[in-house]
Amino acid sequence: MSFDEIIDRRHTNSLKYDFKAENGMPEDVLPMWVADMDFRCPEAVTQALEKAARHGIFGYSEAEPGYFDAIHAWFSSHYGWEVRPEWLVKTPGVVYALAACVRAFTREGDAVLIQQPVYYPFAQVVQDNGRRLVNCPLLYENRRYRMDFDALEETIRREGIRLTMLCNPHNPVGRVWTKEELARLGDICLRHGVTIVSDEIHADFAHTGHQHVPMASISGALARQTVTCTAPSKTFNLAGLQVSNIWIPDEEKRRLFRREMDKTGYSLVNGLGLVAARAAYEQGEEWLREVKAYMEGNVDFFRDFLRIHLPHAHLVEPEGTYLLWVDFRDYGLTHEDLNQRLIRDARLWLDDGSIFGNAGDGFQRFNIACPREVLREACTRLALAFRKLDEELAGRSA
Numbered sequence: 001m002s003f004d005e006i007i008d009r010r011h012t013n014s015l016k017y018d019f020k021a022e023n024g025m026p027e028d029v030l031p032m033w034v035a036d037m038d039f040r041c042p043e044a045v046t047q048a049l050e051k052a053a054r055h056g057i058f059g060y061s062e063a064e065p066g067y068f069d070a071i072h073a074w075f076s077s078h079y080g081w082e083v084r085p086e087w088l089v090k091t092p093g094v095v096y097a098l099a100a101c102v103r104a105f106t107r108e109g110d111a112v113l114i115q116q117p118v119y120y121p122f123a124q125v126v127q128d129n130g131r132r133l134v135n136c137p138l139l140y141e142n143r144r145y146r147m148d149f150d151a152l153e154e155t156i157r158r159e160g161i162r163l164t165m166l167c168n169p170h171n172p173v174g175r176v177w178t179k180e181e182l183a184r185l186g187d188i189c190l191r192h193g194v195t196i197v198s199d200e201i202h203a204d205f206a207h208t209g210h211q212h213v214p215m216a217s218i219s220g221a222l223a224r225q226t227v228t229c230t231a232p233s234k235t236f237n238l239a240g241l242q243v244s245n246i247w248i249p250d251e252e253k254r255r256l257f258r259r260e261m262d263k264t265g266y267s268l269v270n271g272l273g274l275v276a277a278r279a280a281y282e283q284g285e286e287w288l289r290e291v292k293a294y295m296e297g298n299v300d301f302f303r304d305f306l307r308i309h310l311p312h313a314h315l316v317e318p319e320g321t322y323l324l325w326v327d328f329r330d331y332g333l334t335h336e337d338l339n340q341r342l343i344r345d346a347r348l349w350l351d352d353g354s355i356f357g358n359a360g361d362g363f364q365r366f367n368i369a370c371p372r373e374v375l376r377e378a379c380t381r382l383a384l385a386f387r388k389l390d391e392e393l394a395g396r397s398a
């Protein structure tokens, strides 16, 4: 597999490449925003989809037992987590499941706890469903994020929190939470009867030296307290096929979740998505190993480039995901000026940090799941757009 190949994604219904004008972006902008990859999925997946397409009948579909077996084997070998078939509820996406959890486990007006900066639909699904958003921000010290456990427990007590959403590995700050951190958060939630929705969609992108730990794998009590959202979509680049796997060990929670799904009229997932997911989990291991190694090379490239050419932009060292969180605050630009400089001057389409919460203001999120040459082009554009400012700042401090 050559991840260096630049594949033209224009005119493929690509959200990332085909809707620039609709999003107010110039035509020549380089998109590095929405979290999918510019790489082809594993060949085994394409072959399985070709076979299914050739069959030519696309009737209502449900997963055969081999589907569960493939995912079970994956989680068992990668995370030592033994899922059971009855825990599984399939949804068309993780965000759909997050919203269903909010409705299933809280009532209108109830408070839901999140830790910003975090994937922006966390806040959206809370607010769109008429719940109260309570934020206990991550602490940012020495360019590293951690949870504020004392504030978390105090907030849970004060606000009467019954539901929290956790992002692990964390988008956008790139933390792969350790078992100790998760256990500490888990203990707090168990003490106060807080249900945990653990979004683990980026699980398979923990970088070398870091190990993803499913919250529900830590103890039986935490398994019963947790709804775990997983999907093959980030791991194997299958987001458009709309299949995710939600694991709910507690029977009553599962019943409440299913009831919310039923209310929306949704029952069966995309048949081609089932085919792709199974093939990916059965045969995608080597592809994933290669893509992760390539991505770590991209991180190295980006880190070196920033250090040499953009000394006032700081990479928050990622432990996982292919999304890089960069601190631009040393440039002293206003929110508007920073975004203008990136779009108008650098011709880059990134995710503005403030969409992840106020704490993200002055940061930008880069999706680096692209060929190295594309990344080099993006970095060059960035350096040109900031060169003068970097020189001025260097002059000022000299």
Ligand SMILES: Cc1ncc(COP(=O)(O)O)c(C=O)c1O
Pocket (backbone or CB within 6 Å): 035, 092, 093, 094, 095, 096, 119, 167, 171, 199, 201, 202, 231, 233, 239, 244
């Ligand atoms: C943390 C997180 N959760 C969920 C999603 C999207 O999930 P889905 O497309 O299955 O709704 C993303 C995509 O970027 C994500 O980063």
